[in-house]
Amino acid sequence: MSPTQGPREDPGRQALACIDKALAAKPQRDGHALTEATKFACEFRDELIAAASGDGDEERRNLEHANAVISAITAVHFPLGPAPWPELEGARGWLQKLLDASGADEVSGRDRGA
């Protein structure tokens, strides 16, 4: 899928798939997968913002986690030294939890690295 124009369906799941693709390529940095992961994760964040009612700890926590996911992806994409792969793996877990909480389906093992 090309994330070039407009919002797409399930950007969170798409981000998860792109993170898995990037993790599968490790230790090499797959710039394309990381770019796509960033774009989808940002769209997912936009969805959270759009759906937010403006108050509530959970909403804020979810948004903070979404931002952390974006930070982890960009940290691997543009590292200062060695790429922080464990942080990206951790970020994948946060994203999965966010998706689980919002009712999105778990990405199947078969899809990983696709």
Add this chain to the structure above:
Amino acid sequence: MALWDLPNADYVVVMGSNMAENHPVAFRFVVEAQRRGGKIIHVDPRFTRTSAIADIHAPIRSGTDIAFLGGLIRHILENDLWFRDYALAYTNLDHIIDERYLDTEDADGVFSGYDPDAKSYKQDTWQYEGKTTPTPLANRHPAGADTDYESMAQSPPPRDPTLQHPRCVYQILKRHYARYTPEMVEATTGCPQETFLQIADTLAKNSGRDRTGCFCYAVGWTHHSVGVQIIRAATIVQLLLGNVGRPGGGVLALRGHVSIQGSTDIPTLYNMLPGYLAQPVLHEDHADLKSYLKTETAATGWWANFPKYAISLLKAWYGEAAAADNDWAYQMVPKLTGDVSQEPMTLAMANGVIKGQFMLGQNPMVGAVNTELVELGMAKLEWLVVRDFAMTETAEFWRNGRRVRNGETRPEDIETEIFFLPAAMPGEKEGTVTNTSRLVQWHDHVLEAPGDSRSDTWFIFHLGKRLKALYADSTLERDRPIQALAWDYPVKGEREEPSAEAILKEINGYTTADRKQVADFKALEDDGSTACGCWIYSGVFPEEGKNLARSRRPDKPGDNTSHSGWAFAWPSNRRTLYNRASADPDGKPWSERKKMIWWDAEKKAWTGYDTPDFDKDKAPEFRPDWSKTPHGMDAIAGDSPFIMEPDGKAMIFAASGIKDGPLPTHYEPVESPVRNELYEKHQMNPAAKIWPRPGNELAETGDPRYPYVFTTFRLTEIHCGGIPSRITPHTAELQPEAFVEISPELAAELGIEHLGWTVLSSPRGEIEVRAMVTERMRPFTINGRKVHQVGMPWVYGPLGYATGEPANVLLAITGDPNTSIHSTKAVTCNIRPGRRGIRKAAE
């Protein structure tokens, strides 16, 4: 070195700069050096007004500076022209390197420690044998090595003063540059051997006890994928010749207009805190204050004082909220997670990461590389604030951007909300600028800015106040840094302009108990008793009512002094850094002609024409007592001038700190029409930051679609990013339109006429400009093949009276591994006569 020290030079090499045109005020000191008999050398692809004044002009192909400088290093070593008494005593030439070290000459073009997946180096094999060597640079921890800096306090690094040890730096250096023969220099750079040798001999003849020389450079060196290594190569030349820390000697960075030096001292850079302290990095050893101080504090040398500067900074920022029991509010300082410099953040912006942006003192629609990606990124922002004193292309991208002009988008489709705020001009605000000579100079507010125009200080101060008010009632931990920020500056006038002097006083530092100014950074402590906004500036405001940046006492003509009463030069008003090297190891001047600092045995103190950059009363014969595991300056001998290095010796071989190798090595630029003849497997710097993505592709080596070398430059008549001059008729008419300089040979080959239209293209885009057919540009012969180069000023845009397409459309987003600075001086392009087809803007 100071600008006014240039006339003391017996040679001045201007390289990576068109100094006469782009630093005309500074260039008068070069002219004075020549008037006094100094030789002026200009090494540059173009024949410019600097070349016209120079005694020797050496043309080199853009991006081959290390081949040229490496040739000088080889020539100096092979012909035994180096200043032995200086270099052997003051550099690490005799230090022995770890036995695991492998040179590029032995490892197919990479140094040991290279990780091809990460495209980065570990530095453990570059260390002095048995040591871990912290770097004087921020982020001192050498990648891949342990943090046992204590090893430097246990004994000096192993050395072989006979220089026979195969792993001593001298022998490594000789082997590394053995292939940089005059023939190789000519074949790679295009500079005729005779010219190269004439320059090498000029440098050697004008160095030694009685003679010195210097290099001046600007962004013609830094804007490469090997920018830092080019500067290092010149530094090696100067250290071998004994030209650092002495009158007329040095490597002078020609900083930009107006306060670029100040903007790195108190940085707008993402990876440094004021005074070249490291910005904490989350994924490294900076998780808490204890580990931050451990990895950033050198055991030996001046940087052992690091905790005093870091904790005093935290006290200045967070005031009462910074206390011993909360690690001086260390956790309130943001931690880096990655490279958030301009280049990768431009890409991140285009990916949607960034929601809003402030643009102060910058016009990236003209000045940033890969203009289309910049514009794409800005169109993804929700809001953009631009502060300037005239409308800029950046603030107008929504209606006048390249993508709009090309019909790729419409203003109504861009949702970015843009706020343009008028900014005060220099005379309309008070404050300081810091120039090339590290000279902090005060300027007064002389008239009120018109209308709603305000100073940047006003804007930042009042923005901070409003943010603090907005978050005042928050109970969230993440908002604590805003609440805790010490932000109480006195204001004056109806506009509530904050006092710039109060800010400078805070930068200088004070005692927290009674808020008395500290005399200088030697008074700073790590126990919370002092606060200091930038330790290197400490001393600029040493007591109430004494603003040394205002001082204007010049020396009389003929005085052999340092103009120490003219403003304030950091650190401690020293005009020449490492000036202990101006005396021999025994403390005597190298010669009467080159006197600067010397040891007064009677007074038991260093004295001379400048503030000594050394412990004032440390005798030349002082030696560390290694039985006592000396730390800090106690580990620095009296004959070791380079006090920021852990053993006081200048690093010819960089055991730590440089991310792409301990020695400069020739690689081709990120794009090149020719192959790297030195290393078949590594065309470009293997550690360069390359971020391929659609719209940011690089041309393959020798791609016939982009056969010419492309470089960019500035113009005297068009200042900074162009807007200040292009909107003013008097200056705009001096350079009324964008142009590309091409040689008569290439023009004839392609059928391009002088002043005729041309289209320039790269994988990133294409632009059209008129041709300036000129002998300023000449083709090069590279390995027997003719290579053409074209050059274009990058300062044009669509606004103002003098207009043209931005050259930076053609450039790619790439980065030097150390600085993340882009490559603007050497990429490839095509050029053809005619005009490009532009789609009509959508109705």
